Amino acid sequence: MLKKQLLTVLLFSLALASGVCLAGSDAATGDATAGEAKAAGCIGCHGADGGGQGDNPPVNQLSADDHFTMLKGFQSGETGSPMMQMFTKDLSDQDLADIAEHFASKGGE
Numbered sequence: 001m002l003k004k005q006l007l008t009v010l011l012f013s014l015a016l017a018s019g020v021c022l023a024g025s026d027a028a029t030g031d032a033t034a035g036e037a038k039a040a041g042c043i044g045c046h047g048a049d050g051g052g053q054g055d056n057p058p059v060n061q062l063s064a065d066d067h068f069t070m071l072k073g074f075q076s077g078e079t080g081s082p083m084m085q086m087f088t089k090d091l092s093d094q095d096l097a098d099i100a101e102h103f104a105s106k107g108g109e
Helices: 002-017 032-041 064-076 082-088 093-104
Strands: none
Touching: 032 093, 064 082, 064 093
């Protein structure tokens, strides 16, 4: 569990350090209900509640804004995860905000 939390913090730190941090007003407002359906591709690795599985970190421990910022970093390729870039490349900002709000609503430990 600690390994997953450290990985989550590391990935988020990389996203912030890469300069992809967005002001809150620039991020779309997410809808957790819409995000549930859009997150269907996420649950195979991160679990239905976003708590993480295996080596895949939990994503339910971030605020929606922080999660959105991280997803944008993956999407742009500025945060190094080819797998996450592939999963996010065709998603709109609204899709990312909805997914972020969905997992934030799960409120991890």
